[in-house]
Structures are given as structure tokens and as C-alpha cells.
Amino acid sequence: MLAEYTGVLVILVVGMVIAGGMLGIHLLIGPRRRFAEKQQPFECGETQIVSPRRRYAVKFYMVAILFVVFDVEAIFFYPWGAVFQELGWFGLGAMFVFTIPLAVGLIYEWMKGGLEW
Amino acid sequence: MTVEAILFYVFGILAVVSALGMVLNIRNTVASAMSLVVTMVSLGAIYLLLEAYLVAVIQIMVYGGAIVVLFLFVVMLLNLSTDEFPPGKQRVAKLAVVIVGVAILAQVLVALGQAPLLVAQPEAVPEGFGGYRQLGLSLYTDYVLLVEMVSLLLLAAIVGALILAKRKID
Amino acid sequence: MLPLDHVIGLSAILFTIGVLGVATRRNLIVILMSIELMLNAANLAFVGFNRIWSQVEGVPAIDGHVFVLMVIAVAAAEVAVGLGILLSMFRNRDSVNVEEVNLLKW
Amino acid sequence: MGEFDQYLLTIITFFPLVTALGLMGTSILASWLGAEGLPAALWKPIALASTILTFLLSLRLFAVFDPLETGFQLVEHVPWIPEYGIHYFVGVDGISLLMVLLTTFLMPVVLLASWNDVSKSLRTYLSFMLSLETGMLGAFVSLNLFQFYVFWEAMLVPMYFIIGIWGGPRRIYAAVKFFLFTMVGSLLMLLAMLVLYYLSFDQTGVLNFDLVAPPGGVAGGLLQTVVPLDGTWWQTQTWLFVAFALAFAIKVPMVPLHTWLPDAHVEAPTAGSVVLAGVLLKMGIYGFLRFAIPLFPSAAVDFTPLIMVLSVIGIIYGSLVAMVQSDIKRLVAYSSIAHLGFVTLGIFALNVHGLNGGVLQMVNHGLSTGALFLLVGMLYERRHTRQITDFGGIARPMPVFAACFGIVTMSSIGLPMLNGFVGEFLILIGVYLAAPIFAIIATFGVVLSAAYMLWMFRRVVFGPVENPENRGLIDLGLREKIVMMAMVIPIIWIGVYPNPLLRRIEPSVIELIRQLETRGRVVGADLEVAPEPGFDSEPGFEPEPGFESESAILDEGEERL
Amino acid sequence: MLIEATVKVLFILVVMVVGIAPVITWIERKQSALMQDRIGANRADVGGITVLGLLHPAADVIKLMTKEDVVPEGANRVMHLLSPLIVAVPAISAFAVIPYGGVYRFGDTTLNLVGADIDWGLLYIFAIGSIAAYGTVIAGWSSNNNWSMLGGLRASAQLISYEVTMGLTVVGVFMVFETLRLSDMALAQDTTFRLFGFLDRFFGLDWRWIDQVRVPAWGIFYQPLGFLMFLTAIMAENKRPPFDIPEGESEIIAGYHLEYSGMRFGLFFMSEFIEIIIIAALTATIFLGGWAVPYLSTDTIIGGISRFFDVGFATCLCILIHFSTFMLKVFAMIWVQMLLRWSLPRFRYDQVMSLCWKILLPLSIANIFVTGLVLLWVKG
């Protein structure tokens, strides 16, 4: 079984070599002329007045939290989908029951404005 | 030593190092989170080596891809990138926890040394072990109750997160 | 063929690192991450042990794997709620230092 | 016995509680319905009527009681929690009969006496008093250890509130102290009870909390339990006795454990003090008589010297401390310690005279000290002070009061023809027979008590009226006169003709002594052989003289000391 | 084994990454020019030869290589360097599981034309993709630039949102093909089915001509809605227009890679194009039959050719045909993406999120259950 993963290992290594090599070459041949203005973060010509290291809208968190929850939901779907035909009606029923609370959760989130941007 | 064993040690060491990096890096929380990603991915690789295929991919998807992302979000968005907090009180309690933790570790390691688990180690696992097919079939027959319960748990998480995090609840 | 003893040993080490993280760090996020690390250590132990107990009386047994799946789901829910709590606290106070969680004596 | 008498004890016990619940219940019901409850003017009369009715019922009890019969009478035995051998099991013998009577008698008197004392949340007060009465009565008639414990603790709560709410300035301290002291002992007693319970279970195979075998019951009572004298430490009789004795000694109180008493007495409202002194303190002695001594006879005998010493110390100490008190109530409180020292002394003489006297003296003390507290309360009501120095020459404005005070004081001292004398005399005889030296010291205590009582009496009642505030004092009103009459008449009656009481006490006392004999030292040395009554000691065991007769007891007592 | 895997992997990498990826940049320019009535890339020349502007990709590389590597002050240098790698490596690695040919038998040996024929290939891509999400967010964060930060946030929020939907939209396909292995999926599509076969359940007939209509057993015919949703989701994953809110230049300049220059930017750029290929290859594999030639199953092809040639040669030819078919489909999908990219205006961010959570997510769940019901009904 594990033999199947050789390709993955290879491509990971190759991928790193490619990406790393490109960066490396660039570092080698790229010019280097630094001065203060160039090093400043780009703010359309203004000097930076607000640090980006601050709190952002809560929506982002809501999305991330929702994502985590629904990602878990999704991983329960994958193996189920793959064996669905073997499970038959029973499997469909089980998954239906599984989905109800999540659907309720989604509707709830939706209606409560948790999905509004 | 087989290739698998070598890979196991590589990933094991990677996991430990990155875990230590996560815990010990007190200057940069984002880096801590990224270290955690490395740990998670290494663990995923070890799961693969242990022929827990579905678990491995789910580990990477959920732990590596979702949970730590959430951490990272919070770290970045709340600007918790550095945390040079003043040294804390309660040294004793913490020391106690540390000692107990290390003691348990030692205990387990010694126990492992004394009573090797090798006795029952099977050379090969049954056909299809750890794949999505076997796991899927068991999950939705033998363990179907747990699956339903997980969905309740997720419902609770959704509701709870919304209640707590949303600025205004109507 | 993996050295399963070492797998369990690795999980114990990771678990301990997690405990140490919880005990020594004061950044709430890092504490949470350490707890996740502990859960992962347990997962590793489950998977490792399941490799040993891949067959019980001739029947493939995957209790450990199922447990891990459940733990992952639980961890996700836990993190979602935990960060929600963190957010609601952060909204009222600007710190995530455990030691500043001090209205109630810790 | 008629149908009615069969349930007499239950009715007596629970009648006050029912009244209390009725008082509270109607108000709750009324407030729910939005209607007006019972008019406030009716509360006191209803409570009083209830207590008087209870007293009348207990007189009926007195009449029904057969003085010739030993053992428990009017027994009721109903399963309560039969899984654990807990039954509702009541019955009276001579001792508890008197205690019941004393209780039911004191309650109406007390209520009448404190007619105007209490204005703050009156209904609650009355309910507490009534439920207190139930608690006390229940404890006196219980023959099931568990049930006893329930009542024993249950009466604590109302008393605690009575002291704490309606008491004097330091009432909270006093109330909490009272509660905590009692709790320590009683919880240890609970433990000992449980140990005993399982001992009995081991021996009989039946889970049983009954003290004696119920009528028609198969299981023997706990009294049949053989408590080993050695064994696991927590199973030895000694330790079990200590646990029980501690609980009772705190309640009595015996000397090193007495410190709650002055506080409680002083801070309690008059009614509370009277009930406390009159009944609650007796609970400790009653506990010794009913439980500690018969259950653990050998240990009791072993501990006799210690308890006697403590009693004597109590007598002397109480008297001496009483002597230096400037507060009348405090003085009476310390005198209580001294008097109860007498009682325990008499009880632990463990012979007929001592026990007879002790039991009688319990009644006497209840009457005389109760009356004293009542009188002090009446004074306090008028002057709002209890300092001896504030008074003087009370006899002039308040002759009736002075007369009553005089009689009661004399009774307390133990003047012949008054009740105190009979009791103290019997006790002294008993103690003398058992341990002459203690009798002598105790006699000295009598002298001391005379000294402080008379000294106090003189300073309060006689002499010129120095304090102008005392000049205008009004003498006892009709209500107060009735109260005092109610107290004084039995004081004199018992002093002159104690026989009706003694007649009823004696069989029970003899029964108790028989218990001691049959389950004395030999018992428990060998678990297999439970000796029959009159069974002589077996060879190899420490010889113990058989308790054949009264004289034998006397001999034994002399021999021992 | 190692060598075989390496060869297979390198082959696809060379074809896709080295071969196609640069070409796509050119295609994009030319196509957009075509659509906008311009000429498009035509300036880069080597000695006056422009070859329709085909030299532009090479010029781009050289330019990026020789640009200065600027790291803004206040940036986290390590993270700044890491994030393009985190984006690029997963993108490249995704090729490992994409089957570009079927399983062929040469005597005793079998040739399986997929870099790593792992059991849960599709999940592998999802997993890889979820790791790639770190790249954008880290890039945005490490640059110490408000626009970058905002871009990174938007990018990651969008990525993770669509990750869920993307997963759920293909569950229907799993159910139909009963597998998560991409090569099995492709194999399963190497046949045809009666399009209206399910009507048998209702009419019980051999029912006119319509009953005999056969179509290739492609995912798109089983899961038309799934195909559309999957395409939408996976395109959103790539953050290309019309889903390019994270880098919407009119709002936040260039988003998370604003502070990137030189090859660091090049890697972001490259992975974006690699992802286009992956999307194309993946949709082709899942929904368009992968390497399968419509109506001509492998056996038919080999059988047909081997009538004239020897079996080995026939198989080789078949491989060639299959690979070409695959590449054709890939290019078709790339073309579709380009078409979409240049036809549709950019969504607003709230529209993107609504589309994901309020439309695609419920629809995909509904799709799963409808699929389930139909499947079970048809099976009886």
C-alpha cells in the first residue's frame, strides 16, 4: 500500500527543488540596492500611519469558525460518499439524520446574520 | 532499518522539534502556529506510515488545514504576534505541573521499555485497513450513533461560536 | 514495519510537550495550541495502537481510527467555541495574557 | 387501651408541629389566594391552645401509663425506611414519660410567659416554638436510633433560630456556637450509631436501628447487640461509648464542653432560655440513660469515675463561677451547670437511688431553673437590665414576684419540702453509696449553691430600693401570676409528694440496672456466648460481682472505689 | 519502484509545469486580446523573431529573475520568504495524483499512468490545497502592509470558505463512482450509460428511441449541477477573476502579494497558472472522463488497433490517444477558464461569500441527497 505514496514523496521533493531553486537563483542573480524609501511598505505613496497588526472585522473569524465546523462535516461526507452504494438506504438515512442538525445550524447562522458580510 | 522506519524517525523528529518550537517560541505566535502546522503535517505523514490512510488525510485537512488556520486567523487578527508578557506568578503550581508531566512521560517511557509492545505487533494489516472504505462502512454502521452525535456537537459549536463571537445578536 | 514502541514513545513526548506548553505559556492562543498538541498526541497513540490491534479475533478492528476521527471533530468544535470565547473576551478587554484573566482569582 | 390511646404518642408528638404548619400554611395559602390570612390576634391563642391541648393529652398519657410495668408502653412501630431497618418506633417508659410531661407542661407556660416578649415576626416565632416542641417530644419518645437522631438534630434548628433571631445583642455568636457544639457531638454519635448498626447486622443478619425488639418483631433490638470490648479500635465499646457520650455531654453540658451554655442562655429570649434549661439540657442526660449506658454498659462503667469527676468539677466550678456573676441570667445559667452536675453524678452512681434522684432532679431542674428564667425575664421586661446591682428592694414594689422568686430560689437550693430537695437528697444517697467522696464534695456544692442563690436573692429582692427606677415597678399581672402559679404548684407538689413520679421512674430505673447487670463486663468478651440474666461469670474472665440486689450494687460501688 | 514513480511524476511535471504553464500565460494574453479586439503580446523578440509573442513567457521569467528582491521594513523576513514556497509547492505537488492515462497491460507488467495512484487522490488534492491556504495568509501578514494584510485575510477567508463547498460538491461524484481514487474515477468514465435508464423505474419500458440514448459515463452527465458548482468553487479557490477580490487592484492594490517582487512574486504568479492547469486537469478527470475517449473504451481502442498491429504497439498507441484526449480536455477546460475570466466582472466580496455559503453550500448538500435518492431508486 505504502508504495503508492512514493510518487507523492517524489513530487514533494521535486516541487521543493523547483520552487526553492527558482527562489535561490533569483537571490543569486537579483540586484540589491536598498534605500530607506524603497524599504517602506507600499501605501500608495503615503507613509504608513496605521500598523496592519491590529484587529480586524469579526466577520473573518465567523467565517473561519464556520469553516472549521463545516470542514468537519465535509470529512464525514467523503468516506460516506465513497461507500454510499454499499450502505444503501440505511446510509442515506444515517446521513440525513447527520445533516439535519447541521442544516439547522446553517439556517440558524444564516438567519442570525452570521453569514452576512 | 526499512525506509518506513527511517521516514518515521524523520517525521517523528520533525514533529517533536516543531512541537518544541511551538511551545518555546515566545516571541512570535504566528511562528508558533506555523510550527504547529508542521507538527500536524508530520503527524499526518506518520499516520500514513501507520497505514491509517483516511485518518492521515483528515488529519492534514482538518488539523493542518482548518484548525490551525483558525488559530492563525485569531493570532493575526487580534495582533497577538508577540507576547512578551511579564513573568507570571504561580511558579510553584506551574512547576508542579511540569514535574508531573515529565514524570508521566518518564513513567510511560519506562513502561514501554519494560514491557515492549512488540509482542502483539502484526507484520501486515488486513486488507483495506485504514482506508476510507473500511472506515466508512464501520462509521455508518457500527459507529453510526457517534456520527449523529458529532453532528449535534457541531451544531453546538456553531450556535456557541455565533453567540459568543457575533457583535450583535438579534 | 514501524517500531511501534517508538510511536507510542513519540506520542508520550508530544503529550508532555503539550502539557508543558499549557503549564508554562501565558499566551492563551499558545495554550490552546498546546492543548491541541495533547489531543494530537493521543491521536497518535490511538493510531499506533490500532496498528497493533488491527485485527481482533480475525476481524479488522478500527476503534482507534474511529476514535481519532471523533477527536478531530471534537477538536474542531472545541477550537471554534474556544476562539469564540476568546473573541468575546477580547472585545471587552485587550489582552490574551492568562495572568490578566484575573477578575476572578485564578 | 383504646383506639385513641394507641396513637397517643404520635398525636402528642406531632400535634404542635401540625399547628405550626397550619399557622404558616394558612398564611402562605392566603397570600397565594390574595386573601387575608388568620388575623394576627389569633396566632398566640391558637399556639397556646395547641400547647395546652398537648399538655392535656400528655396528662392522658400519664394516666394511661402503667407504672407497674417495666419496659416500653404505648409502643407504635411502623415501617419507615425498612430497607435500612429504620422504623417509626415510639414508646415511653417512666423516664421518658416524665420528660414528655415536663416538656408539654413547660411549653404553654413559656408561651404564656413570653406573651408580650415577641413582636418581631411573631408567627415565625410561634411556629419555631411549636416545632421545637415536636422535636423534643419526638426525641424523648423515639425508640429507633435513627429516628432519635433525626429528632435530636431537628430540634436544633428551631432553637438556633429562636436564639438567633429573638435573642440578645450577642445572639448570633451564641446561636452559632450552640449549633456547632451540638453538631460536633451528634455527628460523631451518628458515626457510632452506624458502627453499632453494622455490628448488630453482623450478629443478627438483620438491618435494624430499633433500640429494642418491637412488639411481635423477630429481630432483636440494638440493645441485644454484643459490642466487643476489643477488636478493631472503632468497634470497641469504649470508642462507641465515647462518641455517644460526647454528644450527650455536650448537650448536658458537662464541664469542659459547657462553654456554649452561658452564652446561649444569656442571649436567648426568656422563652428560649426556659426551654433550653428546662428540656434541651435534659436531652443529654436522657441520652445517657436511654442509649449510652444501656448500649455500652461496660464502657459506661469504665467511664464512671471520669464522668463523676467531671460532674463534681461541674458542680463546684459552676457554683463558683455563678458566685461572681453580676448578671442574673448568667448566674442562673451557671447554676444550671452545677445542677446538671448533680444530675449526672446521680445517674452515674448507677444505682437505684442515684438514678431515681437523677431522673427526678431532671424534672426539678426543669421546673425551678425554668421558673428562675421566667422570673428573670419578667424583671427584664420591666427594667431592661439583668444586672444584680441595678436591682435591690424589689420586694417592696413587687411582693408577689418576690414571693415566687423566693420559693423558686429555695427550690433551686434544695430546701426540704420543695422539689429540689427530694432529687438532691436521692442523688446524694445514691452517690454516697457508690462513691462517698464525691457525695461529700457534692454536698459542698449544695452549700455553695445556697450561698450564691441566696446572695443574689438578697441583693435583688431585699434591702432598700436604691435605684429610683425600681420604685415604680408594677407587680405581676394576672397572666404572669398564672404562669408563676403553674410553676410553683408542681414545685411544691413534688417537694411534698414525689411518689407519683418516683413510682413511675423506678421500674424503668430498675430495668436499666438490669441491663447493666446482664450486659456488664462479661458481655462482649466472647462474642459467641451471650450470657443470660443472672448468669455468673465464666472462669477465665475477670470475675464480676453479680448484681443481685440493691445492696449488691452498693457493695459493688463501694468495692470499686 | 522509486524510479518508475519518479519518471511518471517528472513526466507530468515537465509537460504541465514546464510545457503548458508558460504557454498559458501567453494564451491568456492572446485570448484576452482577441476578446477585447487587441493584438496582445507580440513585442518580445529574439533577433526580431517574435513567434506570435510566444517568447513572452521566457521574457517574463528573465525579468522576474533579475528584479530586485525587496522586503519591506517591519516585515517578518522568514515568513515573507516562506509564503511563496507554501503556495508553490502544494500547487506543484497536486499533479502527483492526476491520472493522465489509464492502466495498461504489457504482458506481466502493468503501467498505470499516474504519478501516485493513491487511494484517496481527490482528498489528497483537497489536503494539499488546504495547506496552500497558509501561503496567502502568511504572505499578507508578513508584509507589514495594510493592503497585504487585508488581501491576505480576504484570500484566506475565501479559500477556506470555498474549500468546504468544493469538497461537498464532489461528494455526488464519489457516490456515483464509489471511489475516491482519481484513476478509478477516470476508469469508471471509460464507458457509456443509458441517459434515461433511470426512467425504467417509472415506466418499465423499452421505450422508444430515447431509451437507447447512450452518453459517455462522464461525471458531468451524472452530476451536471455538481460540475457547475465544483467548477465555480475550484475557480474561486484559485482567486482568479471573477473571484479575484483578494487582489482586486482597484480596492486593495494587489492584495497579499503587494510587497512581493522578483521571483518571490513569480512563484505566486506561477502557482496561479499551475492551479489553472490543475483545475482543468481535475475537472477533466472527474467530470469529463479524464483520458477516456467518448464512446471508445480502452478495450475497444486496443481491440480495434490490435486487429492491425501487435498488442503492445496497440497499447502504446492507445496510451498516446488517451493522453492526447486528456490534454485536449485539459486545454478545453483551460480555455473555459480563460473565457470566464475575461467575460465576467469581479464580484463584490459579500457576493463571493454569499455565493459560497448561501447558494453553493445548501445546493451541494441538496445535490448529495438528490443524488442518493436517485441512485437508490435506480438501483431499486
Added chain:
Amino acid sequence: MIPVPDLNLLVLLPIALVAIGSMVILMGEILLSRADTVLGREVTESFIGTVLAATAIFFLALTLYTSVVSFAAGGVQVFNPDHPMYQLDPFSSLVTAVVALSALLSCALSIAYLSELRINHGEYYALIMLSASGMMLMVAAVDLIAVFLGLELMSIPIYVLAGFDRRKLRSNESALKYFLIGSFASAILLYGMALLYGVSGGTSFDAIRAGFEVENPIAVVGLGLVVVGFAFKISMVPFHQWTPDVYEGAPSAVTAFMSVTVKVAAFAALIRLLAMAFGPLDESLENIFWVLSVLTIVVGNVMAIIQENVKRMLAYSSIAHSGYLMIGLVTGTIQGYSAMLFYLIAYTFMNLGAFGVVVALANRGNDCERIASFAGLARTRPGLSALMVLFMLSLAGIPGTAGFMGKFQIFMAAVNSGEIWLLIIGVLMSVVSVYYYLRIPVLMYMKEPGDESHRMEISSGEGAVLVFCALAVIALGLFPNSVPTLLFGDLDVLNWTRRSVEMFFGG
């Protein structure tokens, strides 16, 4: 197609009802908050709250009914005979019923409180029910996976509930602490379970029972970690530090709920685990429990004395009660376990009552929680004060109350096992506890009122709950074997508890 497993869906009814209820509430909350009028009534926030609470109570009552029916039917039913995860037997039915009842009472208690604190969101009830479903899973589980899942399903909603008053920092912090400690504990528990799985090769209790060996150090460590994990939940010393903080910070109604149900569920699950998966306890474990029990009793009682906050005081008192309950664990006998169960039932009513009084006093967004603010309460709120006295007496273990019957049975069991020293310590500490429990009656009845403003009216929900608890406390205290009820005849709680645990001993 695989053969369809032979599931016994009816067994799942209690959990299913609660879960459905929670979803109905969520949907109802959405529908109601979007409607202007319902059946001609204007939809106000309090109306929504009441309707949703009524829904919750309805479903919990159904759950209660089903679990009682299942208890009455007796016998052991499993959800999936091939792979038992969830087993409804007398023990789990009884505990399920208790959980349902206390959740029901908590819901009724919260209606007015939530609007008083202006946190009247319908999610509250949904979360309570979700948590209850977790408890039900946990107490009926016969598999470590289900135990763990149930534990988490129980905890996660409670973390949220603890922080339900989002605008208050204290509530936030309470939630945060509970969350941190709780998830730390579950991680420990989980690792223990992993080790147990490792030595036995299965996660079901049967497998563990077969595979557990005291000689195996890994097994011992695993068991230890599992116990530690539970120790956090039942606030066993030295894992108790979170309790007072969390109890104090959380909204009172939530504290009432979690102080009761979590303890019941966690203890029940622990008993079940120890009895079913480990059989008779090893002596060394007994000794550890002995020590921990003493520590818990002493620390809980001693610390309670110095508290100035009612909720903190009750928190320490609940720690102390955990200690008493652990005496039952030390004995490990049928008697000890049934005594624990009885104690838990008694504790449910008395603690819920005590917190209920605190809840009923909450005024205009503020909890009434300083002990000093109880001064003179008897004057202004005589009824509440009387009830509070009753609950305090019961907590202190005065005869005639449920608390006493509980303690009494625990003591009986301990005496029977010869744990005299443990008991002596317990008894002495009981006296200490009397001291702090009495402080409240002292203040209420014997002190003059301060300038605190309490809520002056009691809502019908609170009133009903308090009266119910009071009646239950008295009834259980006086007639543990035949609680008289109007509708259902006499309830023999004493035998119920015994019947429930007999199963563990092959009865």
C-alpha cells in the same frame, strides 16, 4: 449492500427528543424573532423567551417520561447489538431522568433571570438541551468513544453558557477558564483512554475489562489519566481550582445548571466506567481515592468558610460535596455506589434550589451574590429566605432533608467498609460546613437589611422550581423510600438507586 444493522432506535429516544427539542428551539427562535405577532400576541423578547423555554420544558419532560418508562421497564437495551455504544439500563435511565429533570428545572428557573440580565436569547435553552444530550450519551455509554464524545458534547455548550453574558468581563473570563481547564482535562482524559485502548485493544468497556491488567504500567497510567480527567469535571482536589471562578463568573442560572448536572453526569459516568470497565477497584486506587476524598472534603469546606460571595461559597461547598461523594467511590460497594446516586439526586435538588434563590434575587442585570447582601432578607423576602434556609440546612446535612439522607447513606456505606477515619474527617468537616452554611440564615434572619436592592417579585417559573426543589428536599429527606406524589403514587427513590447499581454487580 451491507446488511442493515439491527438498530434499536427506541433506545435513543431520550437523546433524540432532547436533540430535536434543541433544534426546534433554534428554529423557533429564528421564526419568532422575525415575526411581529403570533396568534394575535405581540412578539416581545420576553414572550419569545417564555415560548422557547416552554418548548424546552416540553421536550425535556418528554425525555424525562421516556427515560422513566425505560427505567420502569428495567432490563438492558443497547442501541446496536453488534457494537454496543449506548446502553440504556436502569442506571443510565435513572441518571438520564435526573439530568433531564434538572435541565428542565434549570430552564424554568432561567426564564425571568435571562430577561432580568438582558441576555434573553433562545439559544440558551438550545444549548442547555444540547448539553443535556451529551450528558445522556455519556452516562449511557459503554464505550470510551461514546464517553468522550458525550463528555465533550456536554462541556462545549456549557463553555458557551458560562460566557453567555457576553458583555460582562467576568462571564467571559469564567467561560475562558472553564474552557481552558475543561479542554485540558479532556486532553488528559483522552490520552488515558488512548493508553487503555492500547493495552486492551478495544474501546468498549467489555474489551477494557478483558484487557486491563493492574500489573501493566501503561494500563495503570491510562487509568490514572482517565481518573484525572474526570477529576477535573467533578472538581476533585487538586483539580478543583477552576470551580469557584467559573461558578462565580457564569450567570447564576447557568451555574445552577452546571453545578448540578455536570456533577451528576460526570460522577455517574465515572461510576459506570469504574464499575463496568474495571470491576472491583484495585486497592491502590482505593487508597488514592481515599486521600483525594479527604483532601477534597477538607479543602472544599475550609475554603468555603472564607468566601464572601455566595456563588463562590456554593462552589467550594460543591467541591466538598464531591469529596463526600467520593467516599462512595472509596468503598466501591453496591451500597456505596447506590448511596452516591442517591446523594447526587439529593444534591441536584438542594443545590439547584440554593442557586435558584440566588437567581431569583438577581436584579436589573446584576446578580445578587455577595453574602453580605443577604442581610435582612427575611424581612423583605420571607418566602425566599425560608427556602434558602431549607436548602442550606439540606446542604449542611441536617436530618429531615435530602442532604442528610444522602450523607447518611454514604456514611453507612463507608462504615460498612470500615472507612472510619475517612468518616471522622468527613464528620468533622461537616461541622465546619455547618458554620458557613449557617452564615446565610444568620444574615437573612438575624441582621438588619443593607442597602442592597433585590428583585422584589418572583416569577412563576422560579417560584415553581424553588417550591418543587423544596418539596423534593423534604420528601427525599423524610421518605426516601416512598416520596409521595399526587399523580404517580409513591416513588421509591432509595430502591431505584439500588436497583440501578445492582447491574454493575451482576444483580
